[in-house]
Amino acid sequence: MTGRIQHLLSHVLDKRHTALRRDVAWTLAEHFCRNKVSPETRAAEGLRTMLSAEKPVFLPEETIAFTRTIKQIPDLYTKTEMEILRKSAYYHEKGCVFNIAPDYASTIKIGLDVRRAELQARLVQANAENDSTAQEFLSCALISVDAVLDLADRYRLEAERLELRHIGKILAHVPHHGARTFHEALQFLRILHYTLWCEGEYHNGLGRFDQYLYPYFAADLAAGRLTEESALELIEEFFLSCNRDSDLYIGVQQGDNGQSLMLGGVDKSGKDAFNALSRLCLKASCELRVIDPKINLRVSSATPLSILEEGTELTRQGLGFPQYANDDVVIPALVKLGYSLEDARDYVVAACWEFIIPGCGMDIPNIGAVSFPSVIDRTLHTSNAKTFDDFMCDVRAELMKEADHITASLTTVKILPGPFVSILCDGRIEAGRDFCEGNHYNNFGIHGTGLSTAADSLAAIRQMVFDEKLISLADLASVVDSDFKSRPELLAKARFGVPKMGNSDPAVDDLGKALLHAFADTWKGRKNNRGGIYRCGTGSAMYYIWHANELHATPDGRLTGEPFAANYAPSLNARVNGPISVIQSFTKPDLGRVINGGPLTIEIHDSAFRSSDGITKVAQLVKYFIDSGGHQLQLNAINRDKLKDAQAHPETHRNLIVRVWGWSGYFVELDKPYQDQIIQRVEMTV
Amino acid sequence: MNKQQLKSTGIIFEVREFCLHDGPGMRTTVFFKGCPMRCAWCHNPEGLSANIQLLVNQSICQHCGACREVCQNPQQCVVCGTCVTVCPQGCRRLCGRSISAEDLAAELRKNEPFFKKYDGGITFSGGEPLAQIDFLEALAGLLHPIHLTLETSGYASSDVYQRAVQSVDFVFQDLKHPDPVQHRRYTGVELEPVLANLNWLKASGRPFTVRIPIIPGVNDTPETLDRFAELLEGRSGLTRVELLPYHQTAGAKYALLGLKYEPPFDPARPLAINLVPFEERGIPCRIN
Numbered sequence: 001m002t003g004r005i006q007h008l009l010s011h012v013l014d015k016r017h018t019a020l021r022r023d024v025a026w027t028l029a030e031h032f033c034r035n036k037v038s039p040e041t042r043a044a045e046g047l048r049t050m051l052s053a054e055k056p057v058f059l060p061e062e063t064i065a066f067t068r069t070i071k072q073i074p075d076l077y078t079k080t081e082m083e084i085l086r087k088s089a090y091y092h093e094k095g096c097v098f099n100i101a102p103d104y105a106s107t108i109k110i111g112l113d114v115r116r117a118e119l120q121a122r123l124v125q126a127n128a129e130n131d132s133t134a135q136e137f138l139s140c141a142l143i144s145v146d147a148v149l150d151l152a153d154r155y156r157l158e159a160e161r162l163e164l165r166h167i168g169k170i171l172a173h174v175p176h177h178g179a180r181t182f183h184e185a186l187q188f189l190r191i192l193h194y195t196l197w198c199e200g201e202y203h204n205g206l207g208r209f210d211q212y213l214y215p216y217f218a219a220d221l222a223a224g225r226l227t228e229e230s231a232l233e234l235i236e237e238f239f240l241s242c243n244r245d246s247d248l249y250i251g252v253q254q255g256d257n258g259q260s261l262m263l264g265g266v267d268k269s270g271k272d273a274f275n276a277l278s279r280l281c282l283k284a285s286c287e288l289r290v291i292d293p294k295i296n297l298r299v300s301s302a303t304p305l306s307i308l309e310e311g312t313e314l315t316r317q318g319l320g321f322p323q324y325a326n327d328d329v330v331i332p333a334l335v336k337l338g339y340s341l342e343d344a345r346d347y348v349v350a351a352c353w354e355f356i357i358p359g360c361g362m363d364i365p366n367i368g369a370v371s372f373p374s375v376i377d378r379t380l381h382t383s384n385a386k387t388f389d390d391f392m393c394d395v396r397a398e399l400m401k402e403a404d405h406i407t408a409s410l411t412t413v414k415i416l417p418g419p420f421v422s423i424l425c426d427g428r429i430e431a432g433r434d435f436c437e438g439n440h441y442n443n444f445g446i447h448g449t450g451l452s453t454a455a456d457s458l459a460a461i462r463q464m465v466f467d468e469k470l471i472s473l474a475d476l477a478s479v480v481d482s483d484f485k486s487r488p489e490l491l492a493k494a495r496f497g498v499p500k501m502g503n504s505d506p507a508v509d510d511l512g513k514a515l516l517h518a519f520a521d522t523w524k525g526r527k528n529n530r531g532g533i534y535r536c537g538t539g540s541a542m543y544y545i546w547h548a549n550e551l552h553a554t555p556d557g558r559l560t561g562e563p564f565a566a567n568y569a570p571s572l573n574a575r576v577n578g579p580i581s582v583i584q585s586f587t588k589p590d591l592g593r594v595i596n597g598g599p600l601t602i603e604i605h606d607s608a609f610r611s612s613d614g615i616t617k618v619a620q621l622v623k624y625f626i627d628s629g630g631h632q633l634q635l636n637a638i639n640r641d642k643l644k645d646a647q648a649h650p651e652t653h654r655n656l657i658v659r660v661w662g663w664s665g666y667f668v669e670l671d672k673p674y675q676d677q678i679i680q681r682v683e684m685t686v
Numbered sequence: 687m688n689k690q691q692l693k694s695t696g697i698i699f700e701v702r703e704f705c706l707h708d709g710p711g712m713r714t715t716v717f718f719k720g721c722p723m724r725c726a727w728c729h730n731p732e733g734l735s736a737n738i739q740l741l742v743n744q745s746i747c748q749h750c751g752a753c754r755e756v757c758q759n760p761q762q763c764v765v766c767g768t769c770v771t772v773c774p775q776g777c778r779r780l781c782g783r784s785i786s787a788e789d790l791a792a793e794l795r796k797n798e799p800f801f802k803k804y805d806g807g808i809t810f811s812g813g814e815p816l817a818q819i820d821f822l823e824a825l826a827g828l829l830h831p832i833h834l835t836l837e838t839s840g841y842a843s844s845d846v847y848q849r850a851v852q853s854v855d856f857v858f859q860d861l862k863h864p865d866p867v868q869h870r871r872y873t874g875v876e877l878e879p880v881l882a883n884l885n886w887l888k889a890s891g892r893p894f895t896v897r898i899p900i901i902p903g904v905n906d907t908p909e910t911l912d913r914f915a916e917l918l919e920g921r922s923g924l925t926r927v928e929l930l931p932y933h934q935t936a937g938a939k940y941a942l943l944g945l946k947y948e949p950p951f952d953p954a955r956p957l958a959i960n961l962v963p964f965e966e967r968g969i970p971c972r973i974n
Contacts, residue, residue, distance in 0.1 A: 484774075488750070488752065488774060489752065489772055491774035492752065492771060492772045492773050492774045492776075493771070495774065495776060496771075496773075496776050497771060557774075573776075575776070577701070577702075577703050578702060578703030578704045579703065579704050580703040580704055580712070580714075580797065580800070581703060608706050611706075611974070613706070613707075614706050617704070617706050617711070617712055620711070620712050620804045620806075621704065621712065623804070624712070624800070624804060627803075
């Protein structure tokens with residue numbers, strides 16, 4: 001790391017740039033409400049107002065500019081308006097476009113002036129056709145583009161005034177014109193990414209950074225404008241820029257900001273595309289050890305071990321990066337769902353791990369979640385099954401009911417417009433329609449929470465009720481209601497006398513597999529109201545806490561108040577043999593059927609990474625997962641004593657990073673239940 | 687039970703997957719229960735006794751009384767395991783299980799393709815595997831051609847030692863102290879058999895690595911390290927020497943056995959590790 005990057009890094013870690021920020025009490029929503037302004041115009045005017053109020057600032061020594069100075073982005077709707085809107089339709093989360101990856105590359109290539117001209121030309125056509133929807137969208141997109149150009153021009157003037165010649169020169173070219181160099185492309189990307197957050201979009205992914213920026217990188221290297229070292233420095237500076245404003249991008253928890261970046265994988269023609277830039281990105285993340293961007297790495301059974309070793313070097317840093325995705329499983333599974341082969345080969349992840357296609361997917365991959373343990377609980381309380389097979393039939397019926405119920409609540413899904421994000425997405429200008437109206441793919445994703453707890457519960461029910469006849473179904477239902485207080489002796493049995501998923505024991509693994517396949521079956525063939533389908537997955541998002549809080553004890557001996565495992569992992573009170581068995585258990589299901597995403601998560605003690613030998617072995621473990629048909633893997637290098645110490649003395653562990661559910665954050669900034677769950681996970685460290 | 691069955695049944699206390707420091711590739715390690723040595727720094731005290739034992743984790747006990755209620759022998763534990771099955775916190779477990787070489791081999795062979803594909807194998811550790819030589823030999827015979835590694839203190843008769851070494855592909859040979867008096871003092875046994883076996887191993891040309899736990903104030907003086915290096919001089923299949931610095935966590939498991947860890951040295955004393963004596967003699971050496 002160069003001295004300059006060192007300075008920028010400490011600047012960001014010390015949060016010195018936050019001194020440049022101010023609060024603004026916006027009243028735009030009230031104004032829009034009084035004047036009955038349309039949603040499209042609100043989005044454009046909101047962005048224009050926000051960007052006009054922004055002031056150009058430069059951090060010492062930086063060469064990639066654009067830093068937020070206003071903490072709040074303006075609300076576009078009053079509270080009452082939003083309530084009324086939500087009565088008329090289902091708006092997911094904040095209601096706007098989020099959790100997608102736009103196509104930055106096309107705009108970086110041609111520049112905003114050309115985009116502007118395209119919008120104007122299309123507007124002429126819309127005027128001629130009297131297409132009022134297109135007229136409004138295109139006019140609004142023009143307002144947005146002009147607002148961005150205006151701020152960029154003010155940045156340029158300020159850079160020139162301060163004699164920051166380097167930045168001034170770059171801003172004299174981008175974003176008006178297409179980038180010519182790697183540095184210009186990074187500055188352009190920074191501007192576009194920054195603007196999305198100002199427009200109100202959130203969980204804005206960075207997509208296949210190593211692919212779309214490679215041509216600039218390679219050309220600079222070939223022309224001698226860059227060396228690998230100077231390129232690394234630029235990548236590091238760009239990565240740091242993703243950490244400047246990220247505390248303003250709060251999700252469910254601080255750090256949950258969806259700034260995912262995808263590396264590696266095959267290109268659209270199916271050729272391996274891991275390149276020198278991919279390698280430098282891994283290195284940059286390794287050196288910086290900050291929470292953004294969140295590194296994902298696409299691999300396959302053909303990936304050489306050396307690349308997995310480079311990935312493992314990053315895992316060793318303890319950031320919870322990289323998260324691996326397996327092309328061998330993901331691509332054919334997306335094709336099966338109706339994605340074109342070319343698009344499927346271009347997949348990235350949304351905020352956490354949901355597989356989406358940049359630029360052309362307007363999927364909502366986190367629209368709902370099924371709690372497997374709740375489904376088992378409801379079946380337990382209603383079933384009159386005489387055999388375990390009958391009980392499983394009832395479980396399937398309950399899963400179907402749950403799918404019916406969720407589908408029924410999602411018949412009016414709508415998204416609020418975003419004219420600027422629209423111009424970064426495939427074909428929206430030609431169509432003359434905002435991205436919120438949909439794009440090539442408009443699928444909904446359904447998470448599946450607590451699979452291991454549910455599979456273990458099924459194993460407990462089968463053994464205690466049907467095989468050993470220790471208790472009836474109805475009595476077991478009241479036992480879990482009583483938190484096992486009515487039959488305490490069953491608690492030890494349920495916890496430690498019944499097989500648990502994660503030990504490569506077919507007795508229970510087959511139940512997990514059956515449950516997951518049944519989940520996929522219940523959503524197959526369902527259409528959503530936006531012309532898409534439903535995809536189900538193995539992710540949990542924050543539901544591993546939420547769903548667990550909603551449910552009392554479970555038949556596997558999990559007591560009230562105890563969380564589920566995050567995503568796809570053995571239950572927290574299961575004793576497991578080790579990571580090999582965990583991989584064997586969790587690759588038994590056909591994971592292509594649950595390809596909304598959600599990683600198997602394995603914690604490994606940080607001492608495993610001390611020697612190069614350890615690095616190779618962990619890399620082999622990744623390879624084993626990939627070779628076994630795993631879809632997505634999250635490895636964490638973790639040290640329980642350190643986490644406990646951080647809980648007790650947060651002030652001395654300010655920069656300790658942990659993986660939470662699909663993102664990494666600073667441990668001391670998490671709420672206690674999330675901290676506790678991570679510490680519990682580590683109890684089963686290998 | 688006939689003699690054949692007796693021979694091929696052993697007591698092990700753990701089969702651990704993905705052991706990183708027990709040989710090449712991804713390995714599963716089988717821990718044999720029982721050890722003739724009593725090293726003052728032992729961090730696997732549950733491997734010392736050759737008998738099945740009850741381990742109790744007092745730190746998570748909620749004193750619900752379930753174990754007391756079912757206990758049939760409150761005066762003297764007979765390790766029946768009844769209390770283990772009723773403890774809702776999982777505080778109790780039986781350490782050690784008796785298993786036939788055939789059953790254990792079948793369990794381990796399930797991962798044979800995996801060991802092959804990822805250049806791994808199986809490691810025998812303990813405790814002291816040589817203390818169950820018949821079982822070890824039978825098991826190894828059933829596991830070939832999986833790559834087998836042995837971790838041993840080398841404290842055994844030469845016949846036992848040679849049988850064990852000849853049944854595996856690679857050996858990790860421990861050395862504790864080069865001085866007979868200090869060896870007896872800190873391990874409870876004589877040094878002589880260990881040295882005799884080491885000399886045979888060197889002469890055999892078989893590949894092996896030497897591991898030396900470095901204990902503060904016990905064997906970390908330059909003179910001691912020099913004598914270790916002297917012992918390892920000469921032509922042999924020695925691939926390298928690994929020095930294992932003493933860990934403060936060594937005593938973590940004594941409480942599970944109701945024992946107190948009271949090492950006769952100062953565990954907090956900083957270690958003085960000097961690789962020079964090995965380097966001078968051209969012996970590859972590293973600190974693990």
